Amino acid sequence: MFNGIIYNKGIIKDFKRNPRYVSGSLVIEVLSKIKFKKVDIGESVCCDGVCLTLIRIKSSTSLFYLSKETIKRSNFKYIKKGKIINIEKSLKHGQKISGHYVQGHIDTTAKIKKIKIIDKTWVVKCELQNKNLYKSLIEKASIAINGVSLTISKVEKGYFEINIIPHTLKLTNLKYLKVSDFVNVELDIFSKYISKISQ
DSSP states (O other): OBOOOOOEEEEEEEEEOOTTSOTTOEEEEEEESOOOOGGGTTOEEEETTEEEEEEEEOSSEEEEEEOHHHHHHSGGGGOOTTOEEEEEEOOOTTOOOSSOOBOOOOOEEEEEEEEEEETTEEEEEEEESSGGGGGGOOTTOEEEETTEEEEEEEEETTEEEEEEOHHHHHHSGGGGOOTTOEEEEEEOHHHHHHHHHHO
16 A cells, blocks of 8 residues: 655666566566665565565666556556656555555556646646546546556546646656646546446
8 A cells, every 4th residue: 555645756767578477467676776685575565556576686776566457557668768657665554644545556558648737836737548437537636647646637538637736846757748648547446446336
């Protein structure tokens, strides 16, 4: 479990298909300032919003496993060396929740349609790739974009908007977003369950 408050970023140093794993899966190598220990191997880490398992530690990098399903649902299908990703370690019991409950279970991706800057705040227009999920979007509800806890500011037919304040831009990789980029989207867990119950 995570809370979508990002203090660390990492760089994709390398990625490869590993013959020991199921065809279509990946192992990525991430360079970051986070210092993992051997006892951390096997724990969950949120990488650009995706809950990944730490499988190996090197001197300055960490390796994570991505299943075929994870690649299919996330923007890791467009992975490139040198890409900057958001990283959040899992929460500890009793730790303060400053954002909202983020599971790292990506629902879909969204395409960036427009970026407008108002008083240094970015207003970003996003288009969900899974159109069926629009019914679960509610204005002023929480949403995780690349693992960042944000608030939905507007929901219209075929798109939604988020506002990204300067402080969030400074700490996350959202400041590198461009029109036509794809971001990872995790809907608020409560809205998903409520939508399911009401069906």
